[in-house]
Every structure is written in structure tokens, then in C-alpha cells.
Amino acid sequence: SAVISQKPSRDICQRGTSLTIQCQVDSQVTMMFWYRQQPGQSLTLIATANQGSEATYESGFVIDKFPISRPNLTFSTLTVSNMSPEDSSIYLCSASSGRQAEAFFGQGTRLTVV
Amino acid sequence: TQLLEQSPQFLSIQEGENLTVYCNSSSVFSSLQWYRQEPGEGPVLLVTVVTGGEVKKLKRLTFQFGDARKDSSLHITAAQPGDTGLYLCASPGGGNKLTFGTGTQLKVEL
Structure with missing residues (x-):
């Protein structure tokens, strides 16, 4: 198993600004991912954070809007750029290494853009 | 892209009742995971089922994988308020990416 620390846990931001979310894993993991979730709904994958290279984005998500870094096997950041109220959501970091x-x-970051 | 449909979408029951949540796909699962997410927290893995027909038990929770590996169910016996949360099924695909089901929001009231 792995323990994932994500911060901030919540934030209220002005439109047009950017927020960087940090994700720290307590052990080396193979894969790290970033998801978005509306309260009470399922998870939508934003991108796979690749160690030492550019992230792999899912359809509908682009690097200019959601730049991601992963400088090592235990740490990643997601930036939500030029925010608008439509970006209000819960952002979740995850890690996996197992065969399955x-x-x-992480506990998620609840973002509200005003 | 594999689609995982969960039913019901919402469920509100009284403490002590039993319930079943379903996860269905038109495609065969390589394996299937069930997660529970409580408010303000990330999803927590409950179980992974791999073999068709497999049944796993976790205290009052019983997980079953369909014989054809295209469906799964989660049965909760004598539900308690602590079971309240969002239940998600998920199946791994290429690149270790998970496809999540549509979710079942469960509320257990006293």
C-alpha cells in the first residue's frame, strides 16, 4: 500500500489565477495519475504523470491548461491554469504499482473558483 | 473505451437493511476493483476480483465477479451508517489506467 499526501485540501481562487496542487507518496511507485471529480460523481482521468517526461493527457485535457510535473518517483504536481468557475471541482492524485x-x-483538493 | 455502468445510482436505506450494488460492462474485465469514498476523502480500495465466479467477503460486504467477467456485484448485509459513501467499481486498462464506474451513492440512516 501507499500513503499519499495531497495539498492544499481546499482552496478558493479568483478567476484568471492558477493553483498548483502537490502530491507526495511515501514510497516509490510506478504510476501516478491525476483525476477530477464532481461531488458525488465518478472520477475522470486528466492525465498520467510520467517521471522525468511530459505527462500523457486524456481526451479533453491539455498541457497548457493542466501542466503536470513529476520530477521523481514519489512527487507530482498539477497546476490548474487561468482558472474559471467551470474548473471548480475536486482534484485527486493517485498512485499504483501493483499488477492489477x-x-x-490522496484526500483530494476541493477547488472553488469565484 | 470500456464503459462501466453501476446501478442503482442512489440508494437511501435504513440501518439494518441489506442492499446490492451492480457493476456491468459490455466488455470482459481483466479484473475488477471496488472502492468506497467517504465525503472529503479519496477512494479507498475494498477488494480486487480476478477470476470469473469469484466471491470475496470483507466482514458484512460480499463481492462477486460474474462467470463471464462482464459484471460484478457488491452486497452489504445489515447496513450501518458507517457504510455511507460513494461506491465505485473500476477496471484496469492499458498503462495501468483505471476506468471507473458511474458510481453508487449510498446513504444509511439510523
Whole structure:
């Protein structure tokens, strides 16, 4: 298993600004991912954070809007750029290493853009 | 892209009742995971099922994987308020990416 620390846990931001979310894993993991979730709904994958290289984005998500870094095997950041109210959501970091891709999650960042 | 449909979408029951949540796909699962997410927290893995027909028990929770590996169910016996949360099924695909089901929001009231 892995313990994932994500911060901030919540923030209220002005439109047009950017927020960087940090994710720290307590052990080396193979894969790290970033998700977005509306309260009470399922998770949508934003991107796979690749160590030492550019992230792999899912359809509908682009690097200019959601730049991601992963400088080592235990740390990643997601930036939500030029925010608008539509970006208000819960952002979750996850990590996995197992053969069955079992995932461990941070507690999430609840973002409100005003 | 594999689609995982969960039913019901919402469920509100009284403490002590039993319930079943379903996860279905038109495609065969390589394996299937069930997660529970409580408010303000990330999803927590409950179980992984791998073999068709497999049944796993976790205290009052019973997980079953369909014989054809295209569906799964989660049965909770004598539900308690602590079971309240969002239940998600998920299946791994290429690149260790998980596809999550549509989710079942469960509320257990006293």
C-alpha cells in the first residue's frame, strides 16, 4: 500500500489565477495519475504523470491548461491554469504499482473558483 | 473505451437493511476493483476480483465477479451508517489506467 499526501485540501481562487496542487507518496511507485471529480460523481482521468517526461493527457485535457510535473518517483504536481468557475471541482492524485493497477488516493483538493 | 455502468445510482436505506450494488460492462474485465469514498476523502480500495465466479467477503460486504467477467456485484448485509459513501467499481486498462464506474451513492440512516 501507499500513503499519499495531497495539498492544499481546499482552496478558493479568483478567476484568471492558477493553483498548483502537490502530491507526495511515501514510497516509490510506478504510476501516478491525476483525476477530477464532481461531488458525488465518478472520477475522470486528466492525465498520467510520467517521471522525468511530459505527462500523457486524456481526451479533453491539455498541457497548457493542466501542466503536470513529476520530477521523481514519489512527487507530482498539477497546476490548474487561468482558472474559471467551470474548473471548480475536486482534484485527486493517485498512485499504483501493483499488477492489477490497484490505486491509492490522496484526500483530494476541493477547488472553488469565484 | 470500456464503459462501466453501476446501478442503482442512489440508494437511501435504513440501518439494518441489506442492499446490492451492480457493476456491468459490455466488455470482459481483466479484473475488477471496488472502492468506497467517504465525503472529503479519496477512494479507498475494498477488494480486487480476478477470476470469473469469484466471491470475496470483507466482514458484512460480499463481492462477486460474474462467470463471464462482464459484471460484478457488491452486497452489504445489515447496513450501518458507517457504510455511507460513494461506491465505485473500476477496471484496469492499458498503462495501468483505471476506468471507473458511474458510481453508487449510498446513504444509511439510523
